[in-house]
Amino acid sequence: MHNAIASPPAAVNEPVRSYAPGSPERASLRSTLMTMRGDEVEILPVIDGVRVETGRVESIHPPHERSRSLGTFQKARTEDVEAAIRGALAARHDWARLDWSDRAAVFLKAADLLAGPYRDRMNAATMLGQSKNPYQAEIDAACEMVDFFRFNVQFYREMMAEQPISAPGIWNRTEYRPLEGFVFAVTPFNFTSIAANLPTAPALLGNTVLWKPSPTQTYSAQVIVDLLEEAGIPPGVIQFLPGDGADVGDPVLASEHLAGLHFTGSTATFNHLWREIGNNLDHYRAYPRIVGETGGKDFIVAHESADPDAVATAIVRGSFEYQGQKCSAASRIYVDPSIWPAVQESLAAQMADITVGPVEDFSHFVNAVIDERAYDKITGYIERAKAADDVQVLHGGEHRKDDGFFIDPTVLVADDPAYETMEQELFGPVASVFVSDRSFDDLLDLVDATSPYALTGAVFAQDRAVLAHATDRLADAAGNFYLNDKPTGAVVGQQPFGGARGSGTNDKAGSKLNLLRWASLRSLKETFVPATHFTYPFLDTDASES
Known part of the structure; x- marks a missing residue:
């Protein structure tokens, strides 16, 4: 029973650790980094909460030490993507109807897990897999990801509170429904936080998501999968599909249930995906939402x-x-x-x-x-x-x-x-x-x-x-x-991020505007005492006009 109007904890930006010499966070991160550097992992697609072996194996190596193996990941096949689509559609009913506060709690818990016990692991994975120094990993894989989780919940609550006015005898309401179908999230190598935000922002609003990470970010993407599972996300809500572009993208774009594309990557790839969506418009059940952040000069x-x-x-x-x-x-x-x-x-x-x-x-x-x-x-x-x-x-x-x-x-x-x-x-x-x-x-x-x-x-x-x-x-x-500042380093809640022209749709990640793209609004009008006859006062006879 949900009989409260929940107010989530106020979002504040996660403090950035310095990792200065002699600091405890430096020693802790270095210990985790060296341990993970010596281990090898096996990363599999996750469909309906089950890790699936595909036999299509790719090795993982640090960009700064190609002779070292970090493990392998297996690439999704067409049949895996089709199974993930079916699973996402099946999971949509219960996830969409779960009270918003229960969905929000998953991501607030993920934020606290990341700010605490997952912090070193997420940062170390980003350092090893994407060759980021400790500060660049910290501001991205730890702080910005935490900020996305916390601020998105706050923005969602504020968004739902925006309601229409009601005339006497009428109650008008606006529902922020998830899109009808599933969302396709395609994420880049360069920011672990973006890889987390693109699937989770639509999911917070009740959407189910197919997530294709960049092959060169798969190592830290697996830590995101583990984080979300520990935070309590139900199976099927975010389907994890590492793999080649066409093997994952073609069956997704061919599905009549594609409801949205959440993309960060090259302008050429975004243009290709948009063009293919346009070619398939007659096939889709609804017009897919397209949100993209692409190149820059x-x-x-x-x-x-x-x-x-x-x-x-x-x-x-x-x-x-x-x-x-x-x-x-x-x-x-x-x-x-x-x-x-x-x-x-x-x-x-x-x-x-x-x-x-x-x-x-x-x-x-x-x-x-x-x-x-x-x-x-x-x-x-x-x-x-x-x-x-x-x-x-x-x-x-x-x-x-x-x-x-x-x-x-x-x-x-x-x-x-x-x-x-x-x-x-x-x-x-x-x-x-x-x-x-x-x-x-x-x-x-x-x-x-x-x-x-x-x-x-x-x-x-x-x-x-x-x-x-x-x-x-x-x-x-x-x-x-x-x-009078460098043109990098946008902070969630402070500088909503995105550009126009060839740089994307400017839907501003890190703000309420981006979340609105993943909602399909429904206006409800309830009349408490409805009319019982068709006539209006103007139809009555006016004696002065006789």
């Missing part, structure tokens, strides 16, 4: 009044944290020539202190890129830049893949603002700088017109009027816009 603009040290720091952190493998990473930088010498001096001093290496050594700021395909793509850009006449390799440019995919953080200075690294998404530790003596307005026009993306961007200036002007002129250029 994110910028920093430094006005002549900017603080050079702040600009240089934003370049280093914004471009090279997690090897630039963030869709929000700063990759094109526009600097006024009057401050460029000071920016360059600060940049050189900071980059001289950066070391590159495996995550087990906590002193490394930069670790390995995710796989050989990414390594080859990024280093191809670097080698072409070395050979170009109108590009200077200011810092870095070295790379190696003897046992890990290591690329030194690289700064290029391009004479041409249309040079390929100024325009194309690299997704690696490469920042391209254009030092321009153009007018500031011309520079802003260049920034706005250069890229098909509109995800994140930053403007540095001490002059308040300049900040206001740039904010107005670049209104459509970035969904997350930063003033």
